[in-house]
Amino acid sequence: MARKSETVDTTPPPPVSDEQVVSYLKDHANFLLDHPDLLGKLAPPSRFNGGPVVDLQQHVISRLREEMEHLRGCAEHLITTSRSNMSTQTRTHEAALAILEAGSMTGLARVVAEDLPALLDVDIATIGFEEGDRPLPIIPxxxxxxxxxxxxxxxxxxxxxxxxxxGDPAIFGDGAELVASCALVRLDPKDLPNGLLAMGSRNERGFHGGQGTELLGFLARVVEDCIQRWWLED
Incomplete structure (x- = not known):
């Protein structure tokens, strides 16, 4: 025997009355303590009802709300920036360890080309030296x-x-087409030819003038120390 179809009641519930809200808040005295964000949404009563007197309280509260939102935005930006800086610092330390473990100029060239892009979240990394009085090592x-x-x-x-x-082909070779932003770092190993450590990114804002350069300088000093130890070994 066929079952009768059940009808679904689509009638919206009646709106909550002011009396119900007041009664709920009386029974839950800690409600606003548990939900402090609601305080910023509530409109406080005016102390004056019309007349020539201007209620500056409303203006002050509005300004305070705007300042609170601004401070909240600044705090969120600071947290995001701090997390990004910590991530960059960790990546740089991992890159420095990989360079120290290279063991030779040949190994250094390999680490720069193969490991640094992944460790530093870039698309290409290269290293090179200026021609000078001392012959340069012939290393791929x-x-x-x-x-x-x-x-x-x-x-x-x-x-x-x-x-x-x-990207400059003289610096990035065939990978120059990948580069939309880059970091170029001078290498100045003692009594050896000057060099350049370069990193490029497809992201146009992957590197930009507003970034700090301390970690790049630290990485350059590590590379310089390794070059001085390994230059003649290959």
Whole structure:
């Protein structure tokens, strides 16, 4: 025997009355303590009902709410930035350890080309040295630059961050087309040719002028120390 179809009651529930709200709050005295965000949503009563007197309380409360929202936004931005900085610092330390474990100039060239992109979340990394009085090691992955190339590229600085740029084939070779932003870091190993550690990203804002350069400088010092130990071993 066929069952009768059941009808679904789609009638919306009646709105909550003011009396019900008041009664609920009386029975739950800690409700606003448990939900402090609601206080910022409530409209406080005016102390004056019309007339020539202006109630500045409303204006002050409105300003305080705006300041609270601004402070909340600043706090969230600070937390996000701190987490990003910690992640970058951890990545840099891991990259430094990989470089120290390379063991030779050949190993250094391999770590820069193969390991640094993944460790530092970039798309390409290269290393090279200027031609000078001392012969450069002939090692795959180590690029050769003409004399004064670093001065023309970096000027007097040690680190250059470029956003919304195109990659220089002299620095990035065939991978220059991948580069939309880059970091160029001077290498100045004692009594050895000057060099350049370069990293490029597809992201136009992967590197930009507002970033700090301390960690890049730290990584350059690690690379310089390794170069001084391994230069003649290959």
């Amino acid at each position: 992955g180590i690029r050769t630059f003409p004399r004064d190339f670093l001065e023309q590229t970096l000027g007097a600085g040690d680190v250059m961050l470029r956003s919304s740029t195109t």
